[in-house]
Amino acid sequence: MYAGKQPGYMGGSIVKDHHEEHVEEQRQELNELMAIRRTKLQSLYDAGVNPYGEKFERTHYAQEIIDNFESLEGQKTVIAGRLMSFRTHGKASFSDLMDASGRIQLYLRVDVLGEEAYGFANQLDIGDIVGVSGTIFRTKRGQISVEVESLKLLSKSLRPLPDKWHGLKDVDLRYRQRYVDLIVNPDVREVFRKRSQIIQCLRDFLNTRGFIEVETPMLHPIAGGANARPFVTHHNALDMDLYMRIAPELYLKRLLVGGLDKVYEVGKNFRNEGISTKHNPEYTSCEIYEAYADAEDMMKLTEDIFAYIAEQVVGSTKIVFQGREIDLTPPWPRKPMLEAIREYAGVDLTGLNDEQARKLAREKGLSVPNNASYGNIVEEFFDEYVEPHLIQPIFITDHPVEVSPLAKRKKDNPNLTDRFEPFIVTWEVANGFTELNDPIDQEGRFRKQMEQREQGDEEAHMMDEDFIRALEYGMPPAGGLGIGIDRMVMLLTDSPSIRDVLLFPHMRPR
């Protein structure tokens, strides 16, 4: 009954045969460096070593050992990570092991490990993942190290890593093979650790102030809440097209109607538009709504959020972006949009009608479509003359009603809204306003948007009848705020391109 080979042995044999075939099959297509590693892989199997090990219990991270060396010197440790370099000296060798925390040097001696284990260690490659146990000490030259007493291969690496000194510079490859980028460029890990920290701080800040985090749909029957072209997708079972969300706004405001009066959502929006150093087709926003508040409250909230997070993550409200000091300390100045245009463009657009505004714009050499509204012209002047000057944090307020279809009109001027956008290093980093809670006005605004849509403006809002119905039940007066998380991360990590703060930025497929 139990005659013949044991099941375990059989299993091993099958695995081995499978690997031999596989290795042989692929060898022809590989360059020499990879072929050598596959040969080594095969000899590991031949020697009965599993090159893809199992669970490994560690006692320390590399950085922990370095930070606490005084108290750890002479003690045993078990660590694991990727081998990043080798310096062999005959019967002794040095190697650098990198784990999530950092790097530490390994010291291997034949008289500690024994001939066999030492020989095995010298067959390892840069890039292999190992677990080691040993004793913490300091070399003659003062380098904190682990004298290795035993070593286990946990994962064989079959591809050579980029140059140890120059690393991986090809931007395209860095984004496409972010895993390699993360291995060889420690700064990149740091950026993403900070990104995580920033979002964590944001949640802490809001939760502490009594906001609750919610999740609303990403698949929308109507794409609303922003001026943007949506992605269209299809639900098979329902046989209907759906839009990937361009903003969570209209759902979050339904929650205000429902009585959840302080809500926020952190998540992705999808916009079917251009790609640039500041735009990715999917990006992360945090939208925040507070009932019984207004734009002024949301401006204070914005400043406080930026200041709090900068303090936590960078250690100061004065940060450096691309060599320039940016002072995020509240309060930030406020400036109405028309006043900013008067200041930087020398043009007063106050009280003009559409036609007068178009005429003035053309005189100034701006390209203006014939159906451009007063609001469009104001925005055009702003983008052209004002935006490039807004380096230090500032709130631009009081946007024209035509370009702010979800914001409440100003009490003293129905052509303007109680809206604000903070600008830092010329970027719009957020957008907020006193929310329009008048269903009749909202319906009128949607109709205006639909007219623009009919005139070919693909980014104009769609009519959302259910949202109107929700407002008809009564939405409390409220302030709303949307923060572009990616831009915030760029700012706080000194990253000039949005691709530097996205782990896997959108790339054309190869």
Add this chain to the structure above:
RNA sequence: GAGCCAUUAGCUCAGUCGGUAGAGCACCGGACUUUUAAUCCGGGUGUCCCGCGUUCGAGUCGCGGAUGGCUCACCA
């Protein structure tokens, strides 16, 4: 979408006037028991992005294309 630039070894890059394809790192072999971009000796591993053309001869010149970067346009 337009302009400019780039594409050469696994990685980072040189390559002159059109004349047999180069360096460092990595890798392979050897020496070396406290090195650290270890060192020393030996070894060059290549679809020069692709195609067409000019030429006796193209990594190099011309045309077309691909991919990427930057700027502009678009886009909050």
